[in-house]
Amino acid sequence: MPFKKIAVCIVFISFLFNCQNTETPNIKPQIIPIPSEQTINKGHFVLDNSTGIKYTDDFKISAEFLKSYIENGSSIKLQDNNSISFIKDDSIENPEGYLLEILPKSIVIKAKTDQGAFYAIQSLRQLLPTEFENKTFSEAKALISCAAIKDEPQFEHRGMHLDVSRHMFSVEFIKKYIDALAMLKMNTFHWHLTDDQGWRIEIKKYPKLQEIAAYRNETLIGHYSDQPQQFDGKTYGGFYTQEEVKEVVAYAKSRFVTVIPEIELPGHAQAAIAAYPELGCTGKQIDVATTWGVFEDIFCPKEETFTFLENVLDEVATLFPSTYIHIGGDEAPKARWKNCEYCQKLIKNEGLKDEHELQSYFIARIEKYLNSKGKQIIGWDEILEGGLAPNATVMSWRGIEGAVEAAKQHHNVIMTPTSHCYFDYYQSENDNEPLAIGGFLPLEKVYGFNPIPEELNDDEAQYILGAQGNIWTEYINTESQLEYMAFPRMLAMSEVVWSKPENKNYPDFVKRVENFHKRLDALDINYANHLYEIEGELLSNDNLSYQLKTLTDGKTIRYTLDSSEPTLQSEIYNQPIPITKSVTIKASLFNNEKQLGKVFTQNINHHKAVGKKITINKAPHKSYLGSGAEGLINGVSGSDSRYGDKEWLGFWGEDIEIIIDLGEETEINSIETRFYNGQGQWIYAPNEIEIEIENEVEKMQIPNATEKLISIKFEPNVSGRYITFKIPNHGIIPEGKQGAGNKAWTFIDEIIVN
Template identity: 60%
Template sequence: MTRRTLLKLFILFLLASCSEKPIPQQSNIIPAPLEQVMAKGHFILDGSVNLVSENKLSLVSNYFESYLKNTYKLMFSNTKEDKSIYFQINNSIENEEGYTLTVTPLKILIESKTEKGAFYAVQSLLQLMPAKTKEKSITIPCTKIKDEPRFTYRGMHLDVGRHMYPVDFIKKYIDLMAMLKMNTFHWHLTEDQGWRIEIKKYPKLQEVAAYRKETLLGHYSDQPHQFDGKPYGGYYTQEEIKDIIAYAQQRQVTIIPEIEMPGHSQAAIAAYPELGCTNKKVAVATKWGVFEEVYCPKESTFKFLEDVIDEVVALFPGKYIHIGGDEAPKTRWKNCNHCQQLIQKENLKDEHGLQSYFIQRMEKYINSKGKQIIGWDEILEGGLAPNATVMSWRGVNGAVQAAKEGHDVILTPTSHCYFDYYQSDGENEPLAIGGFLPLEKVYSFNPIPEELNDSESKHVLGAQGNVWTEYMPNEKKVEYMAFPRAVALSEVVWSSPKNMDYADFTRRLESFQKRLDLLNVNYANHLYEISGTTKSIEGKMYYELNTTSKDSPIYYSTDSLPPARLYNGPIPITASMIIKAVVKGKNNEDLSQVFEQRINAHKAFGKNVLLSKEPHKTYSAGGKEALINGVSGSDKRYGDKEWLGFSGEDVVIMIDLGEFKTINSVATRFHNGNGQWIYAPKKINLYFDMGNGKEISFDNFFKPNDSLLVNFKVNLTNIRARRLRITVPNYGEIPAGKQGAGHKAWTFIDEIIIE
C-alpha cells in the first residue's frame, strides 16, 4: 500500500470521525442515584438493538419498549444483533427496589431482584436519554449505576374532595410520580365538600353526597364570604377506579384510599342524616374548613362504615386504608346522650377517648379484612389504635411519639410537605391557602426527626407531599402547586443525604423541566427567582441579593430605574430606598421577573431586639431580626421570613435603640387569618424607659376585626427613650364554631416601625 493510499485512508478516517453524530447527554438523573460512575464511550440506541428479558421482568421490558415506541418512534430488532439491552434477575441485590444499570458501547444491562427495581432502572435509563429528539438513534453515555431508595414509603397525596379531576389527569399524576420513583399515591376521596367514590350499597352517596350547591369564591379569610352559585360535583365509578389502579400497578405505584372518619363527614351525613348525632338534615359543605357534623358512634353508623370499607377493600389491593381521624370537633358528641352513655359504658375518659374507641373499633374491622390503617396524627389523642401507622402533619411531634411507642410513621409536616402553601414571595403568585414553602425548604427536609434514636428511626417509613385542593379548581393549578416541589421531595425520600446538594439539584432540575415541558406540565419555575436579606456587617446595614442559579448574573438599581448595575456584593443601606433587581441571561435577556423590595430605614432599623419567647421553629426563618430589618411581610401570606409566628404564647419584645431618641409613633401589624387559627391580640402594652427613673406605659385595646391584616399604630408626644418594651398577649382560646375551636390561637407579628 502506497503512502498516498495510506494518506487517503487516514483522511477518510478523520472525515468519518468528524461526521455528525448524536452528542452524549450529561447525566442529570433525579432523584440522585446512590452510586454512579461515568465511563468513556456511548451506546447507540436504534433499530438494530435487540431486547432480551427474563419472564419475571417482561412487564417492565414491555413498558420500556412501549415508551420508546411512543416517545421516540423507535422499534427493537427481532433478530439477534451485536447490541442488546438485557433485563435480568439478580437475587444478590438485597433491596426489593434496588437495581444496577450498566451501559457499555455494545450492551445495556439492567439487574434487579424484583419488577420494582427493574422499573426504577428504566426511569434512570430514560433520563440518560434526551427528552426529545428527531434523530433515528439515541446516544446514551456509558455509565455504571448502583442504586436503591433511602425510604420504603415515597408518596404524593391528592385531595379530590374539594375539587375533582378527570381520570386522564389522575393517570398523568401517577405517571409523574413514577418518573420520580415515588411508589405511593394517597387518594383523598371523601370530604365535607364531596364524596368521590362510588359505593353501590348506598346510592345517595352518589346522588347527594357527591354534589354541593355552590363553591366559595376567593379566600376563606375574605369577609364576607362570597359564592359562585354553581352546582359542583361528581364521583369516580368503581370501574374507573379499577382502571386507575391497574394503570398505577404497571408503574409500581400503590394507591391508598382515604375514607374520612369520624370527622370531615358532612357530605355523607347530608346523604344519610341518621349517621350524625342530631338526625337533622344538613347540606354538603360549600366552603372549606372544619365542621361540627361528625359520625355518631352508633351501631348503625359502624354498620354503614363497615359496608363502605367492604367495597373499598374489594377495589384497592394495597396494604393500607387511610381513615383520616383528623379535625373531628367534639361538640356534637358532648351534647349527644348516646355518646355520653357510650363514654360511661366503655369507661372512657372523655370525648377524646371516644374518638380513640371509634378509631380502634374501625381498625379491628379493617384488620379483619387483611388491611392496616393509617391515620393523621390526631389518632394519637386518647390512645393510639394497636396496629395503626401515623401520618404526622402537625409538625414532627406526632411522629416522634408514635415511633417511640413502636408504631410506624410517615412524615408529612406542614413546614416541608404541604404543597398547597405559597412557594414564592412574588405578589403575582396564584391564590393559595397561606404559608410559605419554597423549593429549597422542601429539599432541606430530613424525614428522620432528631429526637429519635437509631432503633426508633427504623419506624420512619418515609415522607409524603400533600396537595389539598381548596384553591385548585383545575388540573393546571394542581400541577403548578405540586411541581417542581414534588421533584425535590422525590430526592429527599430516595437519595442518600451524602449525595444531595441543592446547587447540583437545581442544575439537574433545569434539564428535568424540559421533560415536564414535553409532558405539558404547568410547573412553577422559580429557578431564577431573586430573594433578599437585610444583614448587619460590622455595625452597618446591608441588603444581600441571592438567586438559585449561581451562574447567572444579577443586575440591580436603588433609584427606581430599571436594574442596570451588576451586583457584586451586599448593597449598603443608609436611608430608606427601593431596590430592584433582575437575573440576566447570556444575551442580556431577563431570566427572572423584576424583584422589588422597599427598605424602611426607621429608627429601630437594625437595632438590638430581644424576645421573651422564641417564635415557633416553623415560622422563624427571619429570626428575631425580622421585626426590625426594614422589610414588611407579605400582605397575602403569613409564612414568609418577615412574619414571626408564636403558637399560643404571650410574647414580650424589647428593643434597644442604642441611644435616646424622640419617638413619635410605634406601628406594627398582625395577621388575622382565622381560618388558619391565627388571631390578632386583644390588646398591646407599650412601655418606655426614659432614663433617670422615668417610665411610661400604655395599654392599647383592639376592637374585633375580621380583616386579614390588623394594623396597630400609636402616635406619641413628649416621648424620648432609648429602650422600649412591647407586650403582646396571645388572643387565647379559639371560640366555639371557629376552625381550631378549643385550641390556643397563633399570633403572627410583622415589622415594628418606630418613627
Template identity: 60%
Template sequence: MRKILFLFIFVMSAGMFSQSDQIALIPKPQSLELKKGTFKIDENITLYFEPEFEIAGNFLNDFLQNGAGFQLKKTSEKEADLIFKKDVSQPSEGYILVISNSKITIKASDASGAFYAVQTLRQLLPPQAEAKNPTKKQSFSIPQLTITDYPKFQYRGMHLDCARHFFDKEFVKKYIANLALLKMNYFHWHLTDDQGWRIEIKKYPELTSKGAFREETLIGHYNDTPQKFDGKRYGGFYTQEDIKEVVAFAAKHNVTIIPEIEMPGHAQAAISAYPELGCTGTQIPVATTWGVFEDIFCPKEETFTFLENVLSDVIPLFPSEYIHIGGDEAPKLQWKNCAHCQKLIKDKNLKDEHGLQSYFIQRIEKFVNSKGKKIIGWDEILEGGLAPNATVMSWRGMQGGIDAAKEKHDVIMTPTSHSYFDYYQSDNPDEPLAIGGFVPLKKVYSFNPIPKELNAEESKYILGAQANLWTEYIQNEKQVEYMVFPRILAMSEVTWSGPSENLEKDYPDFVTRVEAFMPRLDSLNINYANHLYELEGKILKEDGKVFYELTTPTKGKEICYSINNSETKVYLKPILIEESSKISANVFKNGEKVGREFSEEIMYHKGITAKISLNVSPNPAYAAGGKEALINGISGSDKRYGDKEWLGFWGDDLEITIDFGKEIEINSVNLRFYDAPGQWIHAPKEVIGFCYDLEGKKNTSSTKYFQNLQPNIKNVKIDLSIKNKPFKTKGLHIKVPNYGTIPEGQQGAGNKAWTFIDEIIIE
C-alpha cells in the same frame, strides 16, 4: 430561552458529557461514575428480561414506541444488547445500571429496582423522547456510565385531594405517571370530604347521586368578607370501574394507591346523603365552602355498619396494605351534646370525647385488620390513645411523628412546614390564590424526615415522607401541576437520595439539575412553576450599617438594579442602605431579561440596626425570615401570611427584646398582626411594651386598641413617650400574649390559636 436549554441537553445527550453533574437526573442517584463514550439506542437494539422484570421491560418498550417510534426486539440473554438481570445482592428497590460501549446491563433484586433503573435510563435520553407519536423512527446516544442506586426511604408519597375539586381519571393517571418518573411509590388518593364524596359504593347510591355534588362553590379566599359564591352546581365521582382502571395503571407504574375515606370528621357530604349518620339526624347540604364543620359521624351502631359496608366495597378495589381513615379535624361539640355519645363514653369508661374518638378509630382498625389491611391516620389519631397497629401521618408538625415513633408506631412525615404544596411557593403578588403559608422550593429540599429528637432505633419507625396537595383553591389540572412542579422534584430527592447534609452546597447543584430538567417537563406538557429566575432580597447588618443583598438561584445570570429610581447598575455587591428606599431589579441571561421584575421597599426606622431576641422560636412552618424579619424594615404582604416576613407562633406567649446597643430616643412602636379566624389565626387581645432609661427606670404602655387598615390586618401603636416627649432608652421589651384556646363555634375550636406578626417599626 427554553429552546436554548433544549438544544443544550440534546447536544449533551449526543456524547459531550464531561462531568456527572451535567446529567440532569432527579432524584440524584447514590453513586454515578461517568465514563468516556456513548451508547446508541435505536431500532436495532435487542432486549432480554426475566419474567420478574416484565413490568420494567414492557414499560421501556412502550416508552420507546411512543417517543422513538420503535420497540426493542426480544432475544436471549446471551445475544441481547440490553439485559435485565436478577441480582439478589442489590437492596430492595435498588439497582445497578451499567452502560458500556457494547451493551446496557441492569441488575436488580426485585421488580421495583428494575423499574427504577428504567426511569433513570429514560432520564438519560433527551427530552424529545418524552414526546408522543414521533413522525419517524428516532435514535439516541446516551453516556457510558455506572450507576449504583437505591432509596433512603421505603415510603415516598404524593397526595391529591379530589374531594374539594374533582379531577377525572385521565388526569389522575397522568399524575401517577409523573410520580413514577421521579421514583415515588405511593399515591395517596383523598376521595371523601365535606365538599364531595367521590367513590361509588354499590350499597349506598346516594353517596354519589347526592353526596358527590354541591350546589355552589366559594369564590375567592375563605377569609374574604363578605364571602361570595359562584351559584353553579359542581361535582363528580369515580365509578368502581374507573377505580379499577386507575389502580391497574398505577401497578404498571410501580405506584401503590392508598385511598382515604375520612372519619369521623370531614363527613358532611356523607351525612348530607344519609342524615341518620350524624348526631342530630337533620338534613344538611354538601358543604359549599372550606374549613372544618361540626357535623361528624355519630358513633352509633348503624354508623359503624355503614362504614364497614363502605370499607368492604373499598378494600377489594385497592391492593395496598394500607387504608387511610383520616381522623383529623373532628370537632367534638355535637358529641358533647349527644345523649348517645355521652352514654357511650360512660358505658365504655372513656375519659372524654377524645377517648371516644380513639374508641371510634380502634373499632374501625379492628375491622380493617380483619380484612388483612392496616390503617393510616393523621396525627390526631394519637389523641385519646393510639390504635394498636396504626401508622401515623404527622402533618401538624413533627411532634406527632416523634411521639408515635417513640411508641414504636410506623410514621410518615408530612408536616405543613415542608410538604404542603397548597401553600404559596413564591413571594410574588401575582401568584395564584392559595390557602396561605409559604413553602418555596428550597424549603422542601431542606426537609429531613427524621427528627433529631429520635435515636437510631426510634428512627427506624420513620417510613418516609409525603407531600400533600389540598385543592380548596385549586380548580383545574394546570393549577394542580403549577403547585406540584417543581416542588415534587425536591421531595423526590429528599425521599430517594436522602436529605441534604450540606444545604448551601447541595441546593445550587439541585437547582442546576432542575433548570436542565425543565425541557423534559415541557415535553411532558406539565405546567410547572418557574421561579428559578426570580430574585430574592435580604437585609444584612455589619458594623452598625445596613446592606441589601440580591441573589438568584441559578448560575450564570446577571442582576441589574436601581435604587430610588436611580440609573440602572449591574449588581456586584450588597447595596448600602442609609434611608428608606425602594429597590427595583431584574435578572438577565445572555443579555436577555428573564423572570419577573423584582421590587422591594425598605423602611429605615430606629430598630433596623438593633439586635433582637425572642423567648420562643417561630413555628417551623412559618419561620422563613427568622427573628431578624421583625426588624429588617420590610413588611409582609397585606393579603396573605404566606411569605418570609410573617412569623407564626402556635399557642405561645411571645416576648420580644430589642437591644439598640446605645441610648436613643423613641416615641412609639408600631406592630402588625394577621387576623384570620377561619384559619385559626387570631390577633392578640393586648400588647404590652416596656423600655428602660440608663438608670433602669421603666416606662410601660399597654394597649388593647387595634386599627384595621386592611382586611385581615390589625395594626397596633404603643405610645412610649412621656408628656409628648420621646423616651431615652437602650432597649425595648414587648409582650404579646397568645389569644388562647379557640372557642366553640369557630374554626379550630378547642385548638391553640396562631399568632402572626411581621415588622416592628420603631419611631
C-alpha cells in the same frame, strides 16, 4: 483496490470510530432524584434499529415499559437481541434498588425485583433526549453516555397526595399525575376521596352518596378569609365510578405505584351526613358544605353508623389492594358529641374519660374491623388524642410533635408537616401568584426537609417510613393550576425521600431542575418557574447593606434605586447595596439578550429600630423562623398573604416578650406592627398586647376580628432607649373552628419605630 487506498480507508474508518467514542462528552447525568452512586465513563451507547432487548417474565413490566417508551417516542424499533439485558440479582438487598451499567455495546440492568428494574428505567429515561417524552424524536439513533449507576431509596414510603373532594380531576389527569410520580421513583398515591364538600367514590350499597353527597349547591369564590364571603351559585360535583377506580388502580400498579384511598371519619363527614342524616347526632337534614373549613356535623358513634362505615369500607377494601386504608381522623369537633345523649351514655358505658377518648374508641373500632379484613389504617396525627389505636400508622401533619410521640410508642409514621410538605401553600413572594390557602413553601425549603426528627434515637427513627407532599384543592380548580402548585416542588420531595442526605446539594439540584424543565415542557406539565427570581437580605454588620442573590449560575443581576424598572442598561449588581435611608430596590435577572423572570421589588423602611439590638424570650417555632429576631427590625415587612415567608415569625401556643434596645435615648413618636390572623390555618392575633417604654406601660386591646391582617399603632411621643412588648398567645382554639382544642399560633411582622 491498491494497498495504499486500503490503508487510507482503514485509517479513515479508525478515525470515524474514535470520533464516535468521543462524540458525546462526559457530562454528569442530570437525574432527579439523584442516585446513590454514579460514575461517568468514556464513550456512549448507540440506540438505533439494531438495538435489541432481552428479558424474562421477572422483568415483564419494566422491560415492556422501556420498549413502549422507546418505540412510541421515536421511529426506532427494537430487535430480539441482548443489547439491553435484564439480570436478576438477589445480592441486591433493597427490593427497590438497582444497578445500571451503560457500555459502548450494551446496557445491563440488574435488580432483585421488577420494581427495582423499573426505577433503573426511570434513570435511563432521563439520559435520553427529551423528545422521547412527547414522541417527537426523529433521528435514526440516540446516543447515551456510558455510565455506571448504583441506586436505592432512602425511605420505603415515597408519596404524593391529592384531594379530589374540594375540586375533582379527570381519570386521564389522575393517570398523568401517577406517571409523574413513577418517573420520580415515588411509589404511593394518597387519594383523598371524601370530605365535607363532596363524596367522590361510588358505593353501590348507598346510592345517595352518588346522588346527594357528591354534589354541592355552590362554591366559595375568593379566599375563605375574605369578608363578606361570596359564592358562584353553580352546582358542583361528580364521583369516580368503581370501574374508573379499578382503572386508576390497575394503571398505578403498572407503574409500581400503590394507591391508598382516604375515607374521612369521624370528622369531615358533612357530605355523607347530607345524604344520610341518621349518621349524624342530630338526625337533621343538612347540605353538603359549600365553603372550606371545619364543620360540627360529624359521624355519630351509633351502631347504624358503624354498619354504614363497615359496608362502605368493605367496598373500598375490594377496590384497593393496598395494605393501608387512610381513615382521616383529623379535625373532628366534639360539640355534637358533647350535646348528644347517646354519645354521653356511650362514654359512661365504655368507661371513657371524655370525647377525645370517644374518638379513640371510634378509630380503634374501625381499625379492628379493617384489621379483620387484612388491612391496616393510617390516620392524621389527631388519632393520637385519647390514645392511639393498636396497629395504626400516623401521618404527622401539624408539625413533627405527633411523629415523635408516635415513633416513641413504636408506631409507624409518615411525615407530612405543613411547614415542608403542603404544596397548596404559596411558593413565591410574587404578588401575581395564583390564590392559595396561605403560608409560604419555596422550593428550597421543601428540598431542605429531613423526614427524621432529631428528637428520635436510631431505634425510634426506624419507625419513620418516609414522607409525602400534600395537595389540598380548596383553591385549585384546574389541572393546569394543580400542576403549577405540584411542580417543581414534587421534584424536591422526590429527592428528599429517595436520595441519600450526603448526596443532596441545593445549588446542584437547581441546575438539574433547570435542565428537567425541558422534560416537563415535553410532557406538557405546567410548572412554576421561580429559578430566575431574585432573593434579598438586609445585612446588619458595621453598616447596613442589602444583598441580592439568585439560584442559577451564568446570569447577571441588574438593579435600580429610583423605582424605575431594570433594563439591560441598568447597574450590574456585584456587591451588597449600602442602605443609609429608606429606598425601593428593583432588580431583575438578565442573560446577554433579555430579562429572565420577574422584577424583584423591595421597599426598605429605614426606621429608628433598624439594625438595633433585639431579644425575644422564646425562640420562634423551627418551622417558621423567618429571619430570626433581627428580622422584626430589618426594615422589611412580610407578605400580605404568605405568613411563612422570611419576615413573619411564628410561635405556637407561647406567650412572648420582645425587647428592643435602641442603643441610646431616642425620641419615639410611633410604634407599629401587625399580626397575621389566618384562623383557617390556626393563626390568631393576640387579644391584647402590652408595650412598655421607660417604665411607662400601655395596654392595647385587639378586637376579635376576622380580617387576615391585624395592624396596631401606638403613638407615645416619649423618649427612651428600651421598648418592651408582652404578647400573650390567643389561647386554645374554640369549638367549631379549624384546629379546635389546639393551641393557636401567633405570627408577628416588622416592628416599625419612628
